[in-house]
Amino acid sequence: MRLIKRLSEYGDFILKEDPACRTKFEALFMYPIVRALIYHRIANYFYRKKHTTVARFFSQRARSKTGIEIHPGATIGKNLFIDHAMAVVIGETAIVGDNCHFYHNVTLGGTGNEKDHQRHPIVGNNVVIGTGATVLGPIKIGDRAKIGAGAVVLHDVPSDCTAVGMPAKIIRHN
Template identity: 50%
Template sequence: MFETARAILRQDPAAYSVPQVIFTYPGVQALFWHRIAHYFAQHRHPFLASFVRRHSEHRTGISIAPQAQVGKRVFIDHGMGTVIGETAIIEDDVVLLQGVTLGSRHIEDTGRRHPHIKSGAYIGANAQILGPVTIGKFSKIGAGAVVLKDVPDHATAVGSPARIIEK
């Protein structure tokens, strides 16, 4: 948690201290509760995992499925309305703004149903990334984009449906 707070302190000009980030940033709090819920999910305690998740959702407005894999130094900025599905994978140093959805497209799918966000990606406000797509390293997804296909490394995707505008 301290590593995440220090990373946020470097990125966010509104942050002025590690305690401020830890105690007042809902994204940091949601990730703290997620790590506990994830532990319970991994150790076959689904009720406890769900209970912790619901507590976190109520406190922060951010919904992270206990089974989702979340890396280090992930920054969920102004996270209200952010939803992360159960087979989602978020690698290290990713930024998610408010209202981002990492969701599935088809209920009948088996295996991976949610996105894989690679290291250093930046996902704009209210972006919807749906299905088992991969967002490449250091890619940027514009605000309000609806991503239904893979985005390569170092690319920028915008629009609905999203299209690559630069690589």
């Protein structure tokens, strides 16, 4: 029952986020992000149990079926929506909060190769990341922040701020 309730809530979230989506059925069965997140939840379960080969199998299956690559070690909050979900990469130590909206071709990438350290971004709740944005390193993107299309973010972005450009600069407090 909990799974059905959660899927229903997620369908409602997609309907709210995407004006092109007409029904909850369409949201849950036609949007690749739903399949990618189901695969990710399975992969993350095996990753946490130290069955990394099985975990990678599920994450690579998701990538080949959806165009979305979420490392099994990434932590994804509830209601991540990826609009036009293609060419999205979320790295191993990335953390994504609740109710986030990413567009296509977004990368949450790492810097460095140290193991057992935060190498990828931590994204707060209710964050919007635009098409083609690259967010690199162990930085923090605060709650309700907006990252513009094509931005390359290398430093923290505080809550309620908008960052654009290459390299990204904060242009306003929302």
